[in-house]
Amino acid sequence: MNTNPxxxxxxxxxxxxxxxxxxxxxxxxxxxxxxxxPLETPAxxxxxxxxxxxxxxxxxxxxxxxxxxxxxxxGEADLALRYDLTVPLARVVAEYRERLPKFFKxxxxxxxxxxxxxxxGRFREFYQCDVDAIGSTSLVVEAExxxxxxxxxxxxxxxxxxxxxxHRKALGGLLxxxxxxxxxxxxxxxxxxxxxxxxxxxxxxELASRALLAEADAANLVxxxxxxxxxxxxxVLRRLRTDMKGHEAGLRGVSELEDIVRLSDASRARGRIxxxxxxxxxxxxxxxxxxxxxxPDLTGSLGGGGRYDELVGMFLGSQxxxxxxxxxxxxxxxxxxxxxxxxxxxxxxxAQVMVTIWNxxxxxDAIRLAGELRTAGLRVDVxxxxxxxxxxxxxxxxxxxxxxxxxxxxxxxxxxVAVKNLSTGEQQLMPRADVATFIRxxx
RNA sequence: GUGAGUGUAGCUCAGUGGUAGAGCUCCGGAUUGUGGUUCCGGCUGUCGCGGGUUCGAUCCCCGUCACUCACCCCA
Numbered sequence: 001m002n003t004n005p006x007x008x009x010x011x012x013x014x015x016x017x018x019x020x021x022x023x024x025x026x027x028x029x030x031x032x033x034x035x036x037x038p039l040e041t042p043a044x045x046x047x048x049x050x051x052x053x054x055x056x057x058x059x060x061x062x063x064x065x066x067x068x069x070x071x072x073x074x075g076e077a078d079l080a081l082r083y084d085l086t087v088p089l090a091r092v093v094a095e096y097r098e099r100l101p102k103f104f105k106x107x108x109x110x111x112x113x114x115x116x117x118x119x120x121g122r123f124r125e126f127y128q129c130d131v132d133a134i135g136s137t138s139l140v141v142e143a144e145x146x147x148x149x150x151x152x153x154x155x156x157x158x159x160x161x162x163x164x165x166x167h168r169k170a171l172g173g174l175l176x177x178x179x180x181x182x183x184x185x186x187x188x189x190x191x192x193x194x195x196x197x198x199x200x201x202x203x204x205x206e207l208a209s210r211a212l213l214a215e216a217d218a219a220n221l222v223x224x225x226x227x228x229x230x231x232x233x234x235x236v237l238r239r240l241r242t243d244m245k246g247h248e249a250g251l252r253g254v255s256e257l258e259d260i261v262r263l264s265d266a267s268r269a270r271g272r273i274x275x276x277x278x279x280x281x282x283x284x285x286x287x288x289x290x291x292x293x294x295x296p297d298l299t300g301s302l303g304g305g306g307r308y309d310e311l312v313g314m315f316l317g318s319q320x321x322x323x324x325x326x327x328x329x330x331x332x333x334x335x336x337x338x339x340x341x342x343x344x345x346x347x348x349x350x351a352q353v354m355v356t357i358w359n360x361x362x363x364x365d366a367i368r369l370a371g372e373l374r375t376a377g378l379r380v381d382v383x384x385x386x387x388x389x390x391x392x393x394x395x396x397x398x399x400x401x402x403x404x405x406x407x408x409x410x411x412x413x414x415x416x417v418a419v420k421n422l423s424t425g426e427q428q429l430m431p432r433a434d435v436a437t438f439i440r441x442x443x
Numbered sequence: 444g445u446g447a448g449u450g451u452a453g454c455u456c457a458g459u460g461g462u463a464g465a466g467c468u469c470c471g472g473a474u475u476g477u478g479g480u481u482c483c484g485g486c487u488g489u490c491g492c493g494g495g496u497u498c499g500a501u502c503c504c505c506g507u508c509a510c511u512c513a514c515c516c517c518a
């Protein structure tokens with residue numbers, strides 16, 4: 001019997017869970033400080049809720065749940081595992097619009113599923129840590145979201161991350177100005193997004209081979225997108241304005257970018273923002289700003305997001321502005337594990353003290369002593385078997401438990417408890433009532 | 444969905460055409476009230492699965508599955 005978890009899924013042993021919980025607690029804490037409220041939604045959504053929201057490739061990667069019974073044979077699906085947390089949020093907003101505040105700010109940390117092929121930092125089940133603000137088109141939203149995400153990463157110990165920023169309207173303007181048919185924009189964006197991977201010539205060739213543009217035009221377009229790493233945000237803005245050739249919507253996008261940079265300078269994201277005309281992002285629901293968080297030592301991104309002012313409208317009929325950012329828990333953990341970025345307390349042990357059992361007659365008293373120490377606020381383990389004391393102590397040591405208590409016949413007659421500190425080897429007798437205080441003081 | 448690599452004890456890995464080893468872990472013990480060092484002893488494997496070549500395959504060939512990496516796409 002094969003006992004591996006299903007492909008792309010993982011078990012989390014206690015050490016893993018402690019690390020994950022540490023990261024999630026920092027994320028939740030920071031998000032709450034920014035006024036975001038928690039939300040949870042079901043793992044399973046009706047399939048039509050999800051279909052058509054993520055683009056062609058996204059639809060393909062949705063985990064479908066076959067209908068039960070006869071229909072199972074047809075391969076027909078009516079339910080699916082959620083693919084991200086953004087679309088479920090849009091559904092929730094559409095469903096509860098009247099009950100939710102005018103500006104609904106929520107964070108959500110839950111698993112999502114993608115029928116992808118696993119590789120480094122990429123799994124079929126993974127946690128997203130989303131923050132989104134619903135109900136405002138103000139760019140204050142962008143600045144706050146970027147500030148919150150930057151603060152999370154800083155608190156976790158990341159120093160060398162950058163936030164790539166771009167705008168769908170600016171992208172659209174550039175493409176139109178260059179002569180790409182509107183219907184082909186999505187395809188062109190995905191191709192241009194590969195600029196940092198395949199280089200200008202590669203992208204030019206792909207644009208031409210996909211018949212999106214003639215080769216000469218393609219080369220020109222690529223030229224526009226290839227900013228060169230040294231370009232400052234101001235340089236990029238200037239160039240965008242020129243290349244837009246008066247395209248109205250595109251120019252509006254550029255102004256928004258300018259404002260986002262300016263406002264973000266007043267947030268924790270200050271100095272992190274790098275305007276990048278080649279950033280496209282595959283999800284089809286983005287309508288305005290788009291961003292992606294990058295660190296040098298990971299090929300993929302740590303997180304991404306953007307503005308999606310039309311997604312809620314797909315459920316509700318009327319438009320509701322929305323913008324959000326998502327951090328990938330696993331991506332963060334991959335980097336933090338590789339760099340050993342966890343504070344020592346995260347590696348800490350389950351119990352602070354282990355109560356040994358002297359013999360069969362004192363089992364109940366051991367339980368009683370453990371109870372007293374727990375009442376005093378300690379994390380306490382009780383050795384379950386009446387093994388030799390040496391074996392019990394050895395076990396405590398192997399588990400990294402700092403203290404053991406021993407109550408043998410001598411101690412019992414004196415009404416005391418022997419407390420041994422396994423990291424120093426010191427042992428001393430003390431009244432039962434003093435044990436908890438002693439351990440707390442020396443632990 | 445495409446391509447490449449790997450698949451041997453719980454873990455990390457070695458190995459040979461004649462049905463397998465090391466280190467670590469684990470378990471037991473070293474004058475029965477005390478761990479970390481040391482010493483002694485011990486356990487475990489259908490050598491991923493199925494088929495083929497061969498007198499014989501863990502080792503060669505084919506298939507298959509799993510994992511890893513890359514592409515696609517993405518957190």
